[in-house]
Amino acid sequence: MAIGISPLVDFAFKLVLGNPEHSGITIHFLNSILVGQPRITHVKFQNPFLDKESDDDKLSVLDILATDEHGRQLNIEMQTSLPAGMSQRLTYYVSALYAGQLSEGQRYSGLRPAISICVLSQAMFSASPALHLDFRLREMSTNLALTDDLQIHLLQLNIFR
Secondary structure (H helix, E strand, C coil), rough: CCCCCCCCCCHHHHHHHHHHHHHHHHHHHHHHHCCCCCCHHHHHCCCCCCCCCCCCCCCCCEEEEEEECCCCCCEEECCCCCCCCCHHHHHHHHHHHHHCCCCCCHHHHCCEEEEEEEEECCCCCCCCCCCEEEEECCCCCCEEEEEEEEEEEEEEHHHHH
């Protein structure tokens, strides 16, 4: 029996994908997006508040923050609207997760990938008919990879309409 609650509603989205009691749903979702990458068998849900270093720093609250057994930081977001600066916001979140891993004296080689997955109820890139868009750091003319440590995945759900 359908209860009429859309999984796109923030509360329902977090209840489905951010529930430690049902982490298998989250793991399946992540593996379906991160095809070709190390498979996830375990996630640990983290505090979604990105710490402020000083009073005038921006407070960022993610929808769902998890870490997998490979040490990757995984941010899962739901957006039913496209506010101004959405590209910058997604870049800020994934960069903050990446940069926040190191403390003084630690080596850069210890950094683990930071991955943001944003489920969009409307197209952010209407020129692309793709459901899944995968953004990484690449050289433009040769598609040579600098790193896969920063990833932003967009799921444009409007493609199903």
